[in-house]
Each structure stands twice: as C-alpha cells, then as structure tokens.
Amino acid sequence: MSAHIRVVHKRRETITALPLYHAGHLLKKQNKEKDFKEYYGEIRGATLFLYKDDTQDTYTEMLDLEQLKSVELDTFYKKKEPTIFTLSLSSEKVQLKLDNPDTAEVWRGFILTVGKKDIPKNLQLLPGQMMQLKETLSQERKRNPKLCRGPTLPPRPMFLKSLDSNNDSTSPPKDKSTTELPSCFFDVTRQEAEQMLKANPEYGSIILRPSTLTNNYALTLRQPTPSGPVIKNYRLTHTNSGFVIELDTPVTASSLNDVLKYFLEKTEHRLHPYVTSQAYDTRIEASPAPKCITLPTAKEVPKAQVAPTLRLQTTEELQSPPVKPEEGEYVNPDDVSPKISHLDDELRRAVQKRRQNIYSNSGREEENQTNEHSFC
Incomplete structure (x- = not known):
C-alpha cells in the first residue's frame, strides 16, 4: 500500500x-x-x-x-x-x-x-x-x-575604472602591482570559470577572476584527486598593501602575480595557469610574383611640315638681267637655254613646231628672191 x-x-x-x-x-x-x-x-x-x-x-x-x-x-x-x-x-x-x-x-x-x-x-x-x-x-x-545573483556582470575592479579618473593629474600614482594582471585572469563569473576548467583541462588548472564583492578578486582551480577532479574557489581580498588569501591562516601577497606564485608553490607546480591556446598556421604558401611594371612609351614627335626649299639665285644672275634678242635677229633653236630640258612634252612640241615654221618661212623667201632675178 x-x-x-x-x-x-x-x-x-x-x-x-x-x-x-x-x-x-x-x-x-x-x-x-x-x-x-x-x-x-x-x-x-x-x-x-x-x-x-x-x-x-x-x-x-x-x-x-x-x-x-x-x-x-x-x-x-x-x-x-x-x-x-x-x-x-x-x-x-x-x-x-x-x-x-x-x-x-x-x-x-x-x-x-x-x-x-x-x-x-x-x-x-x-x-x-x-x-x-x-x-x-x-x-x-x-x-x-x-x-543570489546581484548585477548581471560582476563589479568592475579598480584597474578597469574609466580613463578619466586614471588620467587625473591630481590623483596620486597607483601601485603597478595592482594593475599588472597575470595571463590567466578572465572577466568571468564563478560558474563560467568552473565550466572553462571542465571543458578545456589541457589549457590549465588555475583561473583568476573578479569577485562578486566590490574591488575584490577570486581564484578558481581544478585539482585532480584519486576520486576525480575537484573544483575549488578561493577569495582574494584587496587591501592597501596588496591582497589577502582568505585561508584558515590568511596569507598576504603584494600582487596578483604573487598570489598565483603562492598557489603554484603550494601545489608543487602540478597545476598550471589557464591560458587559451593560440592558433598556428600549418601551411606555407609561395608569395605571388610581383606585377610587371610597364614604363610609359615615348610619344612620337610629329614631323614638321616644311615647305620645299627654293633654289637661291646666284649673285651674277641677280645682277645681270636676261639678254633679249634684237628684233629680226636670227635665233638658233639649238642655242636655247638649258631650262628647256625641264619643260614638259607639250612645250617641246611647241618648240619643234616653231622650228618647222622658221625653216619653211626661210625656204619661201629664198624661192621668191630667185624668181625676181630670173625676171630681170
């Protein structure tokens, strides 16, 4: 029942x-x-x-x-x-x-x-x-x-304050030990840090993170035991002189790097800080050949259009005018100036015709003179 x-x-x-x-x-x-x-x-x-x-x-x-x-x-x-x-x-x-x-x-x-x-x-x-x-x-x-979760994100530590307050010239210089963060520091919550250590144990075993308390920090580590891995969280309280590791017997450290060093020594360096692996290239590719540089071709200079040169006349030709034959004087066609050779065929035919006319006229005059003597 x-x-x-x-x-x-x-x-x-x-x-x-x-x-x-x-x-x-x-x-x-x-x-x-x-x-x-x-x-x-x-x-x-x-x-x-x-x-x-x-x-x-x-x-x-x-x-x-x-x-x-x-x-x-x-x-x-x-x-x-x-x-x-x-x-x-x-x-x-x-x-x-x-x-x-x-x-x-x-x-x-x-x-x-x-x-x-x-x-x-x-x-x-x-x-x-x-x-x-x-x-x-x-x-x-x-x-x-x-x-109980307060705000969605944990409070921002002092080193993440606005740049205006950091650049204030009137504020005293801050201790460098509080601003130098180890490589295993991540701005994550407690649950996220535990999940990171569980999902990727090959990356390391210790994570530093902000605490839910203002201006404080925390340390999360994954420690192997005979019964299996165990996740532990430790609180780090920030003070004017450094940090206090809240153990049964509190331990003080001057910086977060010293806190990390203390945990590494206490675990005999069997634990390692959590550092995400960086991707490496696995192929080597040849660099492309440089592009051919084409030089600008010289522009062709246009040829000058020059008028044909005229033959210069000699001084004698300029001073002595051409001699004209007297009227009635017999002109021998063979004594024609050499310029006739440069005339075209039409001009030559005209000269030949002129020559025939001259011979024919002279033959007629001789015949007339013979006839007159015979009548006398």
Missing part, C-alpha cells in the same frame, strides 16, 4: 532538506533521447527533482537550476496543445513538455525565478501566481543569500 501524499512530501523534504516551491507532472527529454519520459517534478530550493511518480520517496534525476543560462520556448502559445521549452544549462540542454500552455507558463516562471534569482517581466500569469513567485524569491534569498 502506497503512503499518503503528505507523508511522501515529508519524506522528500527530509531527504533534500530544501523548501518546496512548485510541483506537478511533466515530460522531460535530453537532446540525445528520442522520446519524452513522464516524471513528477518538484522545485525545491534551486533544484528541480524528478520522480517516477508522486508516490516515490527518492528522486530519480535532478537538475541544478543554478547553472541555468536561458529558457527558450520551442512552440508557440496555443490553447489545448502541448508546450515545449528548452532549459540551457552549463553542461547540458533539457527539454520539458507540458500538456497545458498555462501550466507550462507557471513552470517557466518558477524555473526562471529560482534560477536567475529574479522574476521575469514577460510572464503571462494571474496576480495570485505572481504573488507566489514573489514569496518564492523572498524565501530563496533568505535561504542562501550568497547564491
């Missing part, structure tokens, strides 16, 4: 030692699984406990909502249809399925409230349900105030 539901709740509260905020039936599936499995879920503290049914005393699975990054809806809000949303945790992704969209919205509100330590603003809930979320947030803050 199964125990009464009240008895079961009392037993679960004794086992988990956490207050109950919300409970109900739901379906759950991981990314590697094909089908959803039915569970009875309870949100106790910042943990979601999953049972096979509502009569089981001990839980089957649990999800740490402190590692919650986001909650994304996979289906739109539709009445009388199942609603599926995905929980993105630091180490895995889990899908939850609710038959009623209103019930799914209540589950989403409680998960975000206990995981983010803040009530979401875009919830579609009734006023009474919003009052339950406010009471849950108040109880969770009183239960463990150290786990």
Whole structure:
C-alpha cells in the first residue's frame, strides 16, 4: 500500500532538506533521447527533482537550476496543445513538455525565478501566481543569500575604472602591482570559470577572476584527486598593501602575480595557469610574383611640315638681267637655254613646231628672191 501524499512530501523534504516551491507532472527529454519520459517534478530550493511518480520517496534525476543560462520556448502559445521549452544549462540542454500552455507558463516562471534569482517581466500569469513567485524569491534569498545573483556582470575592479579618473593629474600614482594582471585572469563569473576548467583541462588548472564583492578578486582551480577532479574557489581580498588569501591562516601577497606564485608553490607546480591556446598556421604558401611594371612609351614627335626649299639665285644672275634678242635677229633653236630640258612634252612640241615654221618661212623667201632675178 502506497503512503499518503503528505507523508511522501515529508519524506522528500527530509531527504533534500530544501523548501518546496512548485510541483506537478511533466515530460522531460535530453537532446540525445528520442522520446519524452513522464516524471513528477518538484522545485525545491534551486533544484528541480524528478520522480517516477508522486508516490516515490527518492528522486530519480535532478537538475541544478543554478547553472541555468536561458529558457527558450520551442512552440508557440496555443490553447489545448502541448508546450515545449528548452532549459540551457552549463553542461547540458533539457527539454520539458507540458500538456497545458498555462501550466507550462507557471513552470517557466518558477524555473526562471529560482534560477536567475529574479522574476521575469514577460510572464503571462494571474496576480495570485505572481504573488507566489514573489514569496518564492523572498524565501530563496533568505535561504542562501550568497547564491543570489546581484548585477548581471560582476563589479568592475579598480584597474578597469574609466580613463578619466586614471588620467587625473591630481590623483596620486597607483601601485603597478595592482594593475599588472597575470595571463590567466578572465572577466568571468564563478560558474563560467568552473565550466572553462571542465571543458578545456589541457589549457590549465588555475583561473583568476573578479569577485562578486566590490574591488575584490577570486581564484578558481581544478585539482585532480584519486576520486576525480575537484573544483575549488578561493577569495582574494584587496587591501592597501596588496591582497589577502582568505585561508584558515590568511596569507598576504603584494600582487596578483604573487598570489598565483603562492598557489603554484603550494601545489608543487602540478597545476598550471589557464591560458587559451593560440592558433598556428600549418601551411606555407609561395608569395605571388610581383606585377610587371610597364614604363610609359615615348610619344612620337610629329614631323614638321616644311615647305620645299627654293633654289637661291646666284649673285651674277641677280645682277645681270636676261639678254633679249634684237628684233629680226636670227635665233638658233639649238642655242636655247638649258631650262628647256625641264619643260614638259607639250612645250617641246611647241618648240619643234616653231622650228618647222622658221625653216619653211626661210625656204619661201629664198624661192621668191630667185624668181625676181630670173625676171630681170
């Protein structure tokens, strides 16, 4: 015979030692699984406990909502249809399925409230349900105030203050030991530092980071043990003279580099600072040949268009005018000036015709003279 539901709740509260905020039936599936499995879920503290049914005393699975990054809806809000949303945790992704969209919205509100330590603003809930979320947030803050997240980002250390204050000429010079950061310093939260050490152990085992307390720091390390790796966190309090490592017996150091040196010595240098690996090139490519430089070609100078040169006349030709034959004087055609050779054929024919006329005229005159003597 199964125990009464009240008895079961009392037993679960004794086992988990956490207050109950919300409970109900739901379906759950991981990314590697094909089908959803039915569970009875309870949100106790910042943990979601999953049972096979509502009569089981001990839980089957649990999800740490402190590692919650986001909650994304996979289906739109539709009445009388199942609603599926995905929980993105630091180490895995889990899908939850609710038959009623209103019930799914209540589950989403409680998960975000206990995981983010803040009530979401875009919830579609009734006023009474919003009052339950406010009471849950108040109880969770009183239960463990150290786990409550304040601002989204940790407070900025002194070395990250604005440049205006750093460049102020009236302020005294700052100690260089507080501004020189080791290579293993990262501006991350506690959960992010732990995830970095778990995901990439080959990069190192020690991370320095800002603390949630103003102007303080923290150190997160991953130390191997016979039973498996263990994550530890140490607080570093900043003082005027340096830093204080808050151990059972506090240890002082003048700078963060000295803090890191102290941890390396105490662990016999079996741990190493966390330094991300830099990518290296694996191929050598030949450099491209230089482009040919074409020199500008010399422009062709146009040839000058010069008029043909005229033959210069000699001084004698300029001084002595050409001699004209007297009228009636016989001109021998053979004594013609050498310039006739330069005349064209037409001119030559004219000269020949002129010569024939001269001979014919002279023959007629001689014949007339002979006839006159014969009459006498």
